[in-house]
Amino acid sequence: MPSPFRRSFVRLLAALALLAAAVAASAATIPLREGLVVVSAVSRPSGDEEHLSLVTAADAAQVTTQVEFRIADGKGVTVHERTRRVRRVDLAEATRLNVVFQAGDAESFPGALLDHLSAATLAALKRDGRAPLVLGTLADLGDSADWQLAPAGRKYFRGTLKRLAGPATLTVLANGRPVALPVVRAGGELAVAGTRIDVEVWALDDPANPLLLVTRQGASRSQVVRIDWPGPQPQAGVLERALAGKGCRAPLDGLYFPTGSAQLLPRSQPALDAAAQLLQRHPDWRLAIEGHTDNVGGAAYNLALSHRRAAAVRDALVAQARIAPSRLSATGLGLTRPVATNATLEGRAANRRVELVRQCR
Structure with a gap:
């Protein structure tokens, strides 16, 4: 007959399996x-x-x-x-x-x-x-x-x-x-x-x-x-937790640019609003805005494009939310810091991003 410890361990494994299945199902919805x-x-x-x-x-x-x-x-x-x-x-x-x-x-x-x-x-x-x-x-x-x-x-x-x-x-x-x-x-x-x-x-x-x-x-x-899509947790809260943590870094999701352009599309407004709310809640925070790209088009082209995109985000926060320019810097890192392979469409999409970095060190 199985021991009480063994029965408890089996129940724990079953519970963990159910939890993993629930998390996977939620992620796929x-x-x-x-x-x-x-x-x-x-x-x-x-x-x-x-x-x-x-x-x-x-x-x-x-x-x-x-x-x-x-x-x-x-x-x-x-x-x-x-x-x-x-x-x-x-x-x-x-x-x-x-x-x-x-x-x-x-x-x-x-x-x-x-x-x-x-x-x-x-x-x-x-x-x-x-x-x-x-x-x-x-x-x-x-x-x-x-x-x-x-x-x-x-x-x-x-x-x-x-x-x-x-x-x-x-x-x-x-x-x-x-x-x-x-x-x-x-x-x-x-x-x-x-x-x-x-x-x-x-x-x-x-x-x-x-x-x-x-x-x-x-x-x-x-x-x-x-x-x-809009989640149950406002993006400002997600950004706040990431930037207040040890990493002091967070992607600003929901920004959209035309291909090869630094023009922010209107769909980007909720993401800009979330960043503005965060900065207004933490008037002592200073953020570096980093632009990143995939590797299509060459290093010099991507470096310039990433900088223009970061600058576009900074300029929008200054103009729309009246954030002091001294609290924001913008830099482009081009293709130098990929987070995924550039060999696939989905990998290149992950590499085209803008990140916020809090000056916490």
Whole structure:
């Protein structure tokens, strides 16, 4: 008969296993709610082109998403915004995806999704290994960054997705921390009027939010690299604990810049507000703002870009929150201090960051 000590030890191990499972499940949950920001990246020789999606409203009837993408031409970069409203009933059971925008599009396409599989499609892939799909897209996306804004040519390709073997997780920065999200992979050949396309998707394995984390059509591949959402703990509090601790350092999550630019996008305002609140609560604190980059573009280019981004954060805090300039310094460290590999989209996304450092020594 097992001793009381052995029984207690076994119960402790079981409790720890349950706790670990609960923590893992919590980390893998991405809430589909207002304030959710999803950043997708496409790898290009000049750097990773990032596109943002923001959930601006979510109620019992529908979810409204604002998609922001940038188109570069010889005169500069133009920012485009489009809104798409998706019904909850379609998130539950639709088998149609409409992934491109065209002039004159309505904000709502009843029966179609934008950046999710439906819960029913996810369940069918897991149960049967296959599910029907209708995909509204261009016949040839090519390698351009502006395919989401299609002048013409959208067609609806039909076929069957089949579940694929392979990695069961994808690492994504979730509120600034690398998290291995569980995925269901599927792919197949879709066709319309004799034209065929080869597609692959990786969907978050969560029936409440089967977000598409990877989408591939032919040679064009987009991958979610960052997901941010308002948490139960305000970021000012998270920053305060990190900066007051022994490390005196914390990443300022939720900052967004156009590719290769130091212009702070409007989505960055909550992060700037959190830093301002922290500085106002601690008038004796002085912070160094450090900019960091990936390794695409060369050392000199990245050093200058990282410094401009750090300076943009400092200037915003001075101008908007009236923080004394003497309390803030800005420096760029370029590609010299990576926190992840630069060989992957998600690794490069982790390396593109701004950190706050308290002068505590």
